[in-house]
Amino acid sequence: MGCLAFLKDFFLGFWDYETPKVMVVKDKKLGVIYRAVQLLILTYFVWHVFIRQKAYQETETRPESSVHTEMRGVAMLGDSVQDTTEYVRPSEGFDVISTILRREVTHDQTQGMCAEHYSVADANCTKDSDCTQGDVDFDGHGQRTGRCIPYYNYTFKTCEVRTWCPIEEYAAVSEPAMEKAINFTVFIENAILFPKFKVLRSNIKPKKRKKLERCHYHPDTNPYCPVFRLGFIAEQAQEKFSELCRTGGIIGVFINWKCDFDKDSSKCIPTYSFRRIDMRKNLPSSEYYYRFAKYYHKDGVEYRTLIKAYGIRLDVIVQGYAGRFSLIPTIINTVTAMTSIGICSIICDWIMLTCIDRNEVFSEMKFDDVSKNPDEPITTDFTLTSYGSTHSDLSDGVPL
Numbered sequence: 384m385g386c387l388a389f390l391k392d393f394f395l396g397f398w399d400y401e402t403p404k405v406m407v408v409k410d411k412k413l414g415v416i417y418r419a420v421q422l423l424i425l426t427y428f429v430w431h432v433f434i435r436q437k438a439y440q441e442t443e444t445r446p447e448s449s450v451h452t453e454m455r456g457v458a459m460l461g462d463s464v465q466d467t468t469e470y471v472r473p474s475e476g477f478d479v480i481s482t483i484l485r486r487e488v489t490h491d492q493t494q495g496m497c498a499e500h501y502s503v504a505d506a507n508c509t510k511d512s513d514c515t516q517g518d519v520d521f522d523g524h525g526q527r528t529g530r531c532i533p534y535y536n537y538t539f540k541t542c543e544v545r546t547w548c549p550i551e552e553y554a555a556v557s558e559p560a561m562e563k564a565i566n567f568t569v570f571i572e573n574a575i576l577f578p579k580f581k582v583l584r585s586n587i588k589p590k591k592r593k594k595l596e597r598c599h600y601h602p603d604t605n606p607y608c609p610v611f612r613l614g615f616i617a618e619q620a621q622e623k624f625s626e627l628c629r630t631g632g633i634i635g636v637f638i639n640w641k642c643d644f645d646k647d648s649s650k651c652i653p654t655y656s657f658r659r660i661d662m663r664k665n666l667p668s669s670e671y672y673y674r675f676a677k678y679y680h681k682d683g684v685e686y687r688t689l690i691k692a693y694g695i696r697l698d699v700i701v702q703g704y705a706g707r708f709s710l711i712p713t714i715i716n717t718v719t720a721m722t723s724i725g726i727c728s729i730i731c732d733w734i735m736l737t738c739i740d741r742n743e744v745f746s747e748m749k750f751d752d753v754s755k756n757p758d759e760p761i762t763t764d765f766t767l768t769s770y771g772s773t774h775s776d777l778s779d780g781v782p783l
Contacts, residue, residue: 413731420727428720437643439713440706443579446640448701452476456567465561470694472673481673481696482567482613484628485560489551489689497548498534498541499523506541514542524550551689560628565614569697570595572609573638573653577705580644586653606652611636613695619657631671631693633661635700642705651705660698671696 408414432438454471457464467474470483499506503523508514508531516529525546532543535553574585587595588607598608599615617624620634635658642651662669671694676687 408735410735413735416734417727417731420730421724424723424726425720428716428723432716432720437706438716439708440643440645441579441709441712443577443705444703446701446703446705447576447578448703449574450478450699450701451572452478452480452697452699453570454480454482454567455570456564458561458563458567460558460561470561470564472675472692478699478701479696480569481671481694482564482569483561483692483694484564484631485693486558487551487555487691487693488558489549489555489691492547492549492554492687492689493684494546495548496528496543496545497550498532499525499527499544500550500552501534501539501541502552503541508540508542547687547689551691555689555691560625562625562628564628565612565617565624567613568599568610569613569616570610571636571638571699573699573701575640575653575701575703577642577644577703580705580707582642582644582648582651582705584640584642584648584651586638600655602654609655611655616657616697617695620659622659627695629693630669631695632659632669633671633696633698634658635660635698638699638701640701640703640705642703644705644707 453475454467457466458470459465472481472483500523501507505513506523511529511531514527514529514531516527523544525544528543528545530543531540533539534541535549572585572587574583576583586607586609595608595610598605599610599612600606600608614624616634616636617627622632622634626632637656637658639654639656640651641654642648644651661671672691674689674691676689678685678687680686
């Protein structure tokens with residue numbers, strides 16, 4: 384029966400209507416808390432939401448962008464002159480461009496058979512049976528012939544492989560680093576379109592392109608000159624240029640567009656930041672290098688010069704954000720702010736009903752059960768008067 388009575392009361396109570404009751408509580412502490420919470424919420428919405436976050440604007444966070452990069456500079460490497468054709472890959476880039484700072488060169492390689500490098504797994508041998516014919520070692524240089532031969536001019540032996548000979552690990556010549564490349568410059572042209580607002584911006588001024596040949600970027604004096612020295616880029620990324628010459632590295636060039644189209648669109652100017660984006664803690668994996676070859680024929684035989692190039696790779700990453708006043712987000716955030724102020728009443732009600740000494744008296748006053756019988760009188764037991772008052776309208780004389 385108890386369960387049925389509970390379900391009955393729950394069902395009947397489900398259809399009850401609740402309405403707020405206004406009650407004025409003359410308590411200074413509670414009043415101070417109420418106004419303080421109101422002030423905090425109002426300050427948050429006015430200062431942070433509307434002024435800093437500009438919640439009255441509609442925004443565009445996925446702009447369309449194009450990037451064009453070009454490296455400039457000439458330097459001496461020994462007795463040879465290095466220009467962009469020699470040290471830049473590709474010579475005219477898009478959002479990725481790299482420059483060679485150090486090379487390891489293997490000259491005059493030809494297709495043939497030679498000894499595998501001793502560091503390759505199972506390459507060391509003492510007899511032919513130690514080398515399985517036909518195996519292709521994916522960690523090595525080529526296909527094994529099944530013979531065990533002397534390792535070039537040394538006494539120990541390794542397996543013979545069919546590959547480009549001599550192998551790189553044995554014959555590569557390390558060239559000095561091109562540290563003069565610290566003064567090379569990279570030109571980064573960027574155009575960005577905000578489709579929602581139909582605004583197209585560029586990081587250069589079309590009428591002043593000739594000045595780009597003799598200027599360098601400065602955020603205050605030359606914000607429309609996207610020409611950066613490699614030394615400046617390394618410094619901004621907090622990297623040593625000499626270390627980059629030795630191991631190479633990948634640096635991210637971040638172009639940040641933050642535009643407020645409530646103002647003149649000409650004030651929408653990008654900012655630039657630089658950060659090393661490859662792994663530096665583990666040196667073997669933090670090196671940046673790639674290989675390419677130059678082929679030629681001599682006496683009817685094909686030769687190649689294999690080049691292992693270490694350098695700086697620049698990855699240009701464009702980020703865009705724009706906003707403009709719109710009535711809809713303004714209304715939505717204004718209503719949200721007004722609704723949030725209602726939290727003050729919830730907090731103060733909880734304090735009043737749980738933390739104040741006379742919480743039971745307040746609870747009886749706040750919640751009334753109004754009967755649906757129209758003949759039943761509705762009475763009010765208490766009247767709260769001035770601060771700290773002990774006046775009571777109770778018939779039994781119990782003070783507030």
